[in-house]
Amino acid sequence: MMKKRYPVVCLLFVCLILGVNNSARASDSGWKTFVFPEVTGWRQSGEIQTFQPENLFDYIDGAADLYLSYDFQELKVAEYRNEKKASVIVEVYRHRTPTHAFGIYSQERLANANFIDVGTQGYIETNVLNFLVGPYYVKINSYNTGAEDQGILLTFAKKVSENLGEKGSLPSILSSFPEEGKKKTSEKFIAIKFLGYSFLHSAFTADYELSGTKFKLFVIEGRDHTECGNMIQRYLQQTGSREKNIIEGRYTIADPYHGEIEVEWRGKYIWGILNVNDPSLRLKYLKLFGEELKKK
């Protein structure tokens, strides 16, 4: 009797604590086995430091808030030194999902960065190499590395990336953004409160420029049709619209802070365009975007 009840008790314990789900699990397996690599000519200096959400402030000050909004889970930091008194600091930030890691990476990525083939995506500057791999955002800083700087950073990056497991890929929804006029590597993931509204959760965005007109496209992926409908309804209410019959389709929202926003809702997707006055251009991009999203 006890044996039969045991799994049920365990399950209850877990469910009570976890509530709905624990999507962090997928990202934990690689982390458990992760070790900072050994690099020829370098030795690790001091202990590996670990930071959790509650003390991330101790390490990155006020920047921590943004990392926390991207479901930051844990940070491990290792410092390496060589005989020439050069040093390299490797920081591995683990986020709840690869999308959240992409989000914080995209917040710090410069569109005109010098991109390199490491992890899912990465870039290099003098004394800095940052890259994304799965749910990890890796930041490597070097000091006193002189002319060999780039080679050193790349060596570290490749070894760290290998130890973190599969390189993964960028969020698949990014491929739905229309190509025409899109600024290269301008895509971002906003984790919470998109456009400054608590009722709009996360969104993917990309910047565009066409014939001198700069604008932005975005897509919100809801849980389902109902959630998207609720978001549209709240947005219309917020902006004073008297629209009552909320059905799938196109809406022009007179936003007091962002100006006119054209959005379209189908199923679990809401996509839209910001900063464009020309109705034909709005229509063109909403249509292009919708066609790509339909393929998903």
Add this chain to the structure above:
Amino acid sequence: MFKKLVGRRDFMKSSLAGFGGFFFLPSNQEKQEVKFVEAKGKERKFVYRTLGKTGLKLPVINMGVMNTDNPNLVRAALEAGVVMLDTAQTYQRGQNEGMIGEVLKGRPRDSYVLATKAHPPTNQATGLYTEEATEEAYLRKIDTSLKNLGLDYVDIYHHHGVSKRESALFEPVLNALQKAKRDGKIRFTGITTHMNEPEVIHAAVDSKSYDVILTAYSFQQKHHAEVGAAIARAAQAGIGIVGMKAIRGGSRQGATGKDAAAALKWVLQNPNVHTIVPGYITFEEMNIALSVMEDLTLSDSEKKGLQKEASLPGLYCQGCRQCLGQCPEHLPIPDLMRAYMYTYGYRNLTHAQDLVLSLNLPKRVCEDCSECSVKCSSGFNISGKIRDVIRIREVPSEFIG
């Protein structure tokens, strides 16, 4: 024959005796001005205080921009009457400064006050600055901020994230700030701290090098009386005081608008705090923050709410390690409290179980003591929490994920 100065120790003693034991300060509104500002057809009450010897008259609520990349939120704040924007070079690797620069384009230079900051390269293990932390390197950081912002000068440039006295007095940074000031690249020098704040604030006063201090200050700080005393000394020395972390992560802990407003008011009840820079990320949060100026007085219900929250032992171990050595079984109490936090705070059972299993605990834990001898500085029921969380040892891992 000579003017007797009040020393740091004497000042701390007198200040702490004055209000150290009190959670609420008497309201003092003599040094503030009130103006009504109209934005988008809506009139709003604004309360202004002077930022110490800088002479800058600022609303008591401004904006910390660190958490948003939304230029229209920054525009809305400025149009509503906010004057000071606070950012840092590290926020989004300079892109936060860049975004603000775009918003500020075309605005009269005297219509806003821009504060930004940078820290020198730091050895994270020791917390001390590295050999690369030179005056020239810091001057280059100031130039980078100006470039990002597209400005000829910034109003306040802060020495960022200081947690030690020796860092606050670090000459290469002090020299760089003074040189930038002489060269017209910055108007006022500043320092920021959100760890070990009293020590840093006293050092900043002693240095006579800083015009402004940006400090964490919150009703939830266990040492808020010490921070308040240090702030009082700094304000008396003419240093402008800007408060931050007033809500201390309230947004992610589900603070309601009412809670957030009360937390902001708590900071502003101290007349030595001249302004605060809450990091709102929605228009609604902005409106809540600005509405605080309608009436800075804490209502009885707000006071009760704050007192209740401050007195609740939180979920988070403060990591003071005072418990170590108190347990006769030498249990790793801080680690177990962390496991408890993973379980109930972050709901990450994998992490909690991994941690508990890694501690190699004895089979019987907290079962042989009739009474727990450990006195937690945060008031945690240590044995209760330990007994609770070690149950996770028995849960098969396949149930967890």
